[in-house]
Amino acid sequence: MLQRRPAVVLSALALSGAMVCALARAADAPVIGLITKTETNPFFVTMKEGAVAEAKKLGAKLVATAGKADGDNAGQVTALENLVAAGAKTILIAPNNAQAIVPAIKKARASGVMVIALDSPTDPVDVVDALFATDNYKAGELIGQYAKAAMAGKKPVIAMLDLLPGHPVGAQRHNGFLKGFGLPTLEAHSNELARPPEVVCMADSFGDRTKGQTAMENCLQKNPDINLLYSINEPAAAGAHKALKAAGKEKNILIVAVDGGCAGIADVDRGVIAATSQQYPLRMAAMGVAAGVEYAKTGKKASGYTDTGVTLIAAKPQAGVDSQDVKTGASLCWGKK
Amino acid sequence: MPSITFRRPPQVTLATLGPFIALILACAFFASQSERFLSAQNFSLILQQVMVVAVIAIGQTLVILTAGIDLSCGMVMALGSIVMTKMAASHDLSAPLAIACGIAVTVLFGLVNGLLVTKIALPPFIVTLGTMNIAFAITQLYSDAQTITDIPEGMTLLGGTFVLGQTAIVWGAVLMLALYLIVWFALRETAPGRHVYAVGNNPEATRLTGIATDRVLLGVYMLAGLFYGIAALLSVARTGAGDPNAGQTENLDAISAVVLGGTSLFGGRGMILGTLVGALIVGVFRNGLTLMGVSSVYQILVTGILVILAVATDQLSRQGVR
Numbered sequence: 001m002l003q004r005r006p007a008v009v010l011s012a013l014a015l016s017g018a019m020v021c022a023l024a025r026a027a028d029a030p031v032i033g034l035i036t037k038t039e040t041n042p043f044f045v046t047m048k049e050g051a052v053a054e055a056k057k058l059g060a061k062l063v064a065t066a067g068k069a070d071g072d073n074a075g076q077v078t079a080l081e082n083l084v085a086a087g088a089k090t091i092l093i094a095p096n097n098a099q100a101i102v103p104a105i106k107k108a109r110a111s112g113v114m115v116i117a118l119d120s121p122t123d124p125v126d127v128v129d130a131l132f133a134t135d136n137y138k139a140g141e142l143i144g145q146y147a148k149a150a151m152a153g154k155k156p157v158i159a160m161l162d163l164l165p166g167h168p169v170g171a172q173r174h175n176g177f178l179k180g181f182g183l184p185t186l187e188a189h190s191n192e193l194a195r196p197p198e199v200v201c202m203a204d205s206f207g208d209r210t211k212g213q214t215a216m217e218n219c220l221q222k223n224p225d226i227n228l229l230y231s232i233n234e235p236a237a238a239g240a241h242k243a244l245k246a247a248g249k250e251k252n253i254l255i256v257a258v259d260g261g262c263a264g265i266a267d268v269d270r271g272v273i274a275a276t277s278q279q280y281p282l283r284m285a286a287m288g289v290a291a292g293v294e295y296a297k298t299g300k301k302a303s304g305y306t307d308t309g310v311t312l313i314a315a316k317p318q319a320g321v322d323s324q325d326v327k328t329g330a331s332l333c334w335g336k337k
Numbered sequence: 338m339p340s341i342t343f344r345r346p347p348q349v350t351l352a353t354l355g356p357f358i359a360l361i362l363a364c365a366f367f368a369s370q371s372e373r374f375l376s377a378q379n380f381s382l383i384l385q386q387v388m389v390v391a392v393i394a395i396g397q398t399l400v401i402l403t404a405g406i407d408l409s410c411g412m413v414m415a416l417g418s419i420v421m422t423k424m425a426a427s428h429d430l431s432a433p434l435a436i437a438c439g440i441a442v443t444v445l446f447g448l449v450n451g452l453l454v455t456k457i458a459l460p461p462f463i464v465t466l467g468t469m470n471i472a473f474a475i476t477q478l479y480s481d482a483q484t485i486t487d488i489p490e491g492m493t494l495l496g497g498t499f500v501l502g503q504t505a506i507v508w509g510a511v512l513m514l515a516l517y518l519i520v521w522f523a524l525r526e527t528a529p530g531r532h533v534y535a536v537g538n539n540p541e542a543t544r545l546t547g548i549a550t551d552r553v554l555l556g557v558y559m560l561a562g563l564f565y566g567i568a569a570l571l572s573v574a575r576t577g578a579g580d581p582n583a584g585q586t587e588n589l590d591a592i593s594a595v596v597l598g599g600t601s602l603f604g605g606r607g608m609i610l611g612t613l614v615g616a617l618i619v620g621v622f623r624n625g626l627t628l629m630g631v632s633s634v635y636q637i638l639v640t641g642i643l644v645i646l647a648v649a650t651d652q653l654s655r656q657g658v659r
């Protein structure tokens with residue numbers, strides 16, 4: 001029996017080897033690396049698909065990798081190093097941790113690699129060559145303005161389902177929403193969450209449907225009169241809606257969110273979500289890949305912050321607030337239609 | 338020294354060579370796929386990438402050898418890294434003192450784990466499940482969920498490199514290899530080392546021979562804490578920051594490395610050098626697949642298959658022995 005082990009391990013390796021061999025390799029095209037936050041979040045799956053398509057169009061080779069979980073910094077550091085070793089001249093990264101990734105990015109840039117942040121900024125921002133991202137503060141502001149108009153003077157009792165502690169994207173959307181609603185708030189660069197008295201419940205949803213549902217259940221326990229819900233994204237909003245429905249309160253509440261995924265837009269169409277700020281991962285990816293190819297061809301690096309755009313999508317437009325209808329949102333949405 | 342002689346840890350057999358063969362085959366495969374794989378620089382890179390998990394896995398191996406398990410390893414490591422960076426950044430402690438504070442906290446967690454396992458006879462799985470959550474919560478509270486980047490230079494010295502031939506090697510990787518050699522020697526050649534195997538093989542028989550099994554267990558959990566503290570220092574040196582969200586994947590990665598290295602989850606059997614090989618297998622796959630341009634999901638897939646095969650062969654060989 002003791003003799004069995006090497007044989008088993010051998011056959012396992014042969015199997016996995018054969019599997020990996022089946023994937024073709026390209027040669028001599030410029031290598032562009034993409035490091036997303038996780039391999040499973042639909043937003044980043046879409047971003048990766050967009051990058052692969054653009055790379056194919058422009059004749060580049062895209063190597064995509066990711067952190068193992070949301071917040072996994074060590075995994076992204078490893079990915080950065082491996083991509084430099086793999087000969088990537090441009091690396092696109094959506095940082096899991098805005099600060100902890102900084103030394104690894106500096107090291108990569110020192111070896112002549114152009115690094116572009118996608119979706120989320122680094123802290124400080126200018127550690128990377130360029131940033132292609134949604135203006136998350138503005139995304140929050142848009143749904144705040146919409147909510148203000150839709151509430152039509154009704155006294156707001158607000159619940160806020162946030163992302164996770166210490167995440168700049170979560171703080172920007174949160175504070176932007178309050179700004180749009182005309183409540184006291186913090187500036188765009190702040191990493192803290194403002195809490196005016198109108199906000200009766202704040203909970204971390206981790207952008208997750210199940211955790212969003214639990215958070216909303218607890219918020220309703222705390223204050224059954226909540227009539228306005230801000231959600232960090234649409235999956236958390238969908239979970240919260242489930243909690244509201246179970247409590248028979250889904251009719252008396254206005255839900256706004258950020259993201260613009262196809263499932264989210266469908267929820268806007270169904271009236272589950274009143275309005276959402278749509279962002280564009282495909283555009284971020286395509287712009288990043290194009291910048292990488294440009295750098296490989298001409299040596300010209302991208303620089304500065306490029307706003308990849310955000311659009312308010314609402315089924316019922318409000319006077320004085322610019323929005324697009326569900327049809328437009330669906331044509332531009334990401335994820336599975 | 339004790340007059341009782343214990344069975345030596347298993348000699349090198351074809352079975353114990355399994356992990357080494359797997360590692361060599363994986364390297365050969367990736368070398369054939371990417372001309373960039375087979376370079377001293379790349380191997381140095383892999384060593385540096387696995388060093389944190391590999392040092393955590395030393396502690397984990399000791400615990401598993403006693404037929405226990407430590408689910409708290411990654412979170413305790415993260416807590417240690419936060420304590421040492423925050424001590425330096427917010428309380429202006431010198432780097433050595435701050436590092437000592439961080440390691441003291443991880444050893445303290447080891448002590449708590451050990452006391453709960455020995456004095457109240459709680460199952461290690463449950464004890465460390467609890468301390469894992471406690472360590473995570475304290476990490477978040479103590480750091481305000483903020484990354485700590487303002488750290489003294491002395492704390493990142495192990496992330497520095499020296500040049501050997503034309504290859505830059507990270508000091509931390511050298512420390513990691515040295516720790517493996519020390520533990521390898523201690524487990525093989527010293528009485529306490531052999532006691533660890535004995536406790537894992539048959540705690541009751543070991544107790545009857547007059548060995549204080551509780552003291553051995555307590556020592557093992559505290560030593561494990563010490564290694565998590567050293568891993569915390571390596572993590573800070575490598576990333577240049579104290580990251581409150583670290584440790585979440587290291588937890589299971591360390592257990593995978595131990596199992597891939599051929600240490601039995603039933604205790605009493607295993608080789609510390611196998612654990613190093615186990616960690617390297619995971620690192621080689623991550624590096625090699627990235628060099629080939631293959632999604633890292635395949636690394637997770639391959640690791641999963643290998644872990645099950647490793648445990649299955651252990652189980653089958655146990656039945657064979659019986």
